[in-house]
Amino acid sequence: AQTVTQSQPEMSVQEAETVTLSCTYDTSENNYYLFWYKQPPSRQMILVIRQEAYKQQNATENRFSVNFQKAAKSFSLKISDSQLGDTAMYFCAFISLNTDKLIFGTGTRLQVFP
């Protein structure tokens, strides 16, 4: 069974600084996708960034980038130039092309301070 682990329940960062959120996963599959979702206080799930497992190049979306280490099964999220609006819960998620089930990690609560 696939599992997703986020070892940091809470993180904090000062505005304009950089923060990295950790995520590891376990799977025997070779083809899958990884995602980071943001859940602000409104609880609306927002896709931050996605990574295809077959791509070696790390995905980047503006201030958000990932460090995807397939062999280590690691998928960390780096937020640069943190903004107050980045304050939210962040969930790492995994989906296998075979099972088609989106599995979430336990989440990391990020607080950005002014």
Next chain:
Amino acid sequence: GAVVSQHPSWVICKSGTSVKIECRSLDFQATTMFWYRQFPKQSLMLMATSNEGSKATYEQGVEKDKFLINHASLTLSTLTVTSAHPEDSSFYICTSGGQGDGYTFGSGTRLTVV
């Protein structure tokens, strides 16, 4: 982009009554809808997968007679919590989409059973 409309956003019901939650795909055909449950400050747990025109597939430990899922059309999936009890109080979220595109989430339903 793809939008999933979820209603109601919040509902309070008496113990023993049933509550229906609707998720509609507004600009795409959702052949599959995933239903998640989220407890306060916790992760999203997959409850079941509904497929248009066929029976839903429930995750282990989810009572299918309590959580009735119907996916009668390509744009509508419903979750009915039958004979609700206080322990059913939770945040319920639906989602649909493609593996590579990430998934589009409804805005969620906060259910409180009194």
